[in-house]
Amino acid sequence: MAQFTSFQKPSPVQLKVKRPAAVLDTLSAATSAQQEAVDRIGQLFDVSVERLEDISRGFQNEILKGLEEDGQEVMMLPTFVTGYPTGREKGTYLALEISGLDINVCYVRLTGTPSDLSIHQHQYQIPDSFKDEDDFEVLSDYVADCLAEFLEKIEMSSQDLFMYSMAMSIGFPLQQIRLNEGLLKEAAHGFSFRNSIGKEVVSMFHHSFDQKGLNVRIVAIVNDSVCTLLANAYRYPNTRIGIVHDIGTNCSYYERNTHAKKARRTSVSGPSEITSALSSLDLKKSCTEDEIVNTEWGGFDNSRTQLPFTWYDRQLDRLSQKLHFYQFEKMTAGAYLGELVRLVITHLIDLGVLFSGESSPALNASYAFDTTYLYVCEADESPELDDTTFILEKMMGLSDTTLGDRQVVKKVCEIIGTRAAKLVAALTAGALRRIKSDDGVGVPKNGLTITVSGDLYESYPSFHKRMTDTLHLLMDDDLRQKVQVLPIEHSRLVGTCIVAMMVDRQKQENDTQMTL
Structure with missing residues (x-):
């Protein structure tokens, strides 16, 4: 990772009030070059429902591999936590x-x-x-x-x-x-x-x-992720999947012990x-x-054959401390989303599309664009994007940004944040399919609850809605009325x-x- 001494890394920021994303339907102040660049970025990071279906089924297959043998990308680690809490x-x-x-x-x-x-x-x-x-x-x-x-x-x-x-x-x-x-x-x-x-x-x-x-x-x-599952199961005993989505990401779920062979x-x-x-x-x-199994789904597709990698994803991976490690986490989790946005922004600067081609010491530094900045930009609904101005000019040290510049940055945050939510939904659908399968633990008669914890999931504008809307599209018809996704209560x-x-x-x- 590059080292810089001319500035102090900006601090994370928090939304004053949790707000939904304020989606920009059009980039009204953007130049034609900026609009074309955003369209290209949007196409690169877009993931179709058909592709998400393939990813979901691919994850389900990796679950089976991990249950059978050690050394798989999806580790499927036994937790030795058996049974269900009653409340x-x-x-x-x-x-x-x-x-x-x-x-x-x-x-x-x-x-x-x-x-x-x-x-x-x-x-x-x-x-x-x-x-x-x-x-x-x-x-x-x-x-x-x-x-x-x-x-x-x-x-x-x-x-x-x-x-x-x-x-x-x-x-x-x-x-x-x-x-x-x-x-x-x-x-x-x-x-x-x-x-x-x-x-x-x-x-x-x-x-x-x-x-x-x-x-x-x-x-x-x-x-x-096990603790997330059990904390919610204390209140909702039909909870079968627990997800942590924050600086990192992971999922645990209930599996029949006869299939937890490594245990x-x-x-x-x-x-x-x-x-x-x-x-x-x-x-x-x-x-x-039944036993809770820890999937360690952050390592899904370390072989880079199933997830929709862009040049920016590969660049982030190439410059990371561990090459080809925890690929799914690098595309979806809080430790990396800000860096993905920074890589896109600096590329657009180099192309002369943003900020008149001028960057700043802060923006040039790896991981200086904190993921919480995405929260602020996505929720910004002011006509002049004042909150986005604060992030770019006060936190990143840029000067005299135009409204068109700010609209582009806001849209890039939306594109990358939306892809992350969709990919989390795809793997969640794969875990659901495993539970529903003939040799899975099955869906309780009173329905099934999925619970999610983590500041990114709970605070990122519209992440929950984007994830659940996508999950609804990927679920089998008979599950749509039986499954609920709840942010953790305790x-x-x-x-x-x-x-x-x-x-x-x-x-x-x-x-x-x-x-x-």
Whole structure:
């Protein structure tokens, strides 16, 4: 990635109020050259319904490959989370969520009533410098520092803490060995951690906790898409698919355990004070209960044979830290949409179509056009596009932009944002087809709920509508009245706590069986 020292990278921005996209039907102030350029960009990024159908079925085929064998583009990782929440769960738990940008620490009390939750939560930002680190322990040490500060804030003593279990959601691909043991497969979202690939992560966290004198033990480690699914299932028990769409993207769904073959092949040996008590029970349940599978769909089409790649997509991939890695994520997720827009804008500048051919140090810098800028430009409905002016002139350092320039930038944001929503819909339709298939878990009689979390999905103007409208076009006729897509109602951390509850419940059941 190019390095620049003449400016400070602009900060992300937020919409004052969540607003729908204000679509430009015509570029009234654009020159003929600008209009022709936008038309070409629109054609490049357009994806027909027929192409989306092909992508959807291609993803369904990759699901089957991933269920059968390791090493596939769609990893289909077992989570060892089986069964369904009822909404009647009770208990007090600690939860930890690590995404690509932030760390969330949470204390949650489940009351048995989904609408009545007691939550204490605090967010910490992961330093950008960690992306250059080779060792995961840098992150685990920082998490320990954050957890210690959080516990002090809520006045929880070490003696009280020892009584609680913690579940952790982590936004990195793991090869899960047990509920609380997982090997780091890849360091997504721009991180490296090259010395830690293949290492067990919970033990690294426990070492960091011990170094800080924290009496905390992680009883379950779960992907954030699993937690999204379970958090919504606490309120809507017919939830079968959970999607995270934010800085990264992922999907988990319920699969019949008889088809989660990698889960049955995975070794259950290894030292762990929690898993040793759960081993026999997990093996019994693994053949009888439905299990949540983590697709890691961000890696779909790493071979670059199915997705609609443009020159800009290939350029982004070529200049990224990991070539030909997580191709679907690079075309749809928050870590990359701003960069795609920047690549288009700078290309149009080089062609003399935008800003009289003049750029700026900020706009020339990789990843300086933050994805939140797309939110602002898309929602801008003022006659002179004042919010877009702010992004271009104040945040990007350009001078004297014309209304035609601003209309072009706004339209480019719309084109790239719309394609992202359509592609997410295509893969969601593929997961739905898998559930509905003869050997899938099936669609509940009272319908099926898909839930989505993530700031990009929830805050990006009209992303939800574009995604659901496209999904409706791709769904089989008999599903259109049975499927609903809901932005997550509770925090994902509620789902994390539900996993901790399930671990406690399974341990109690196992202890009961052992005494019989």
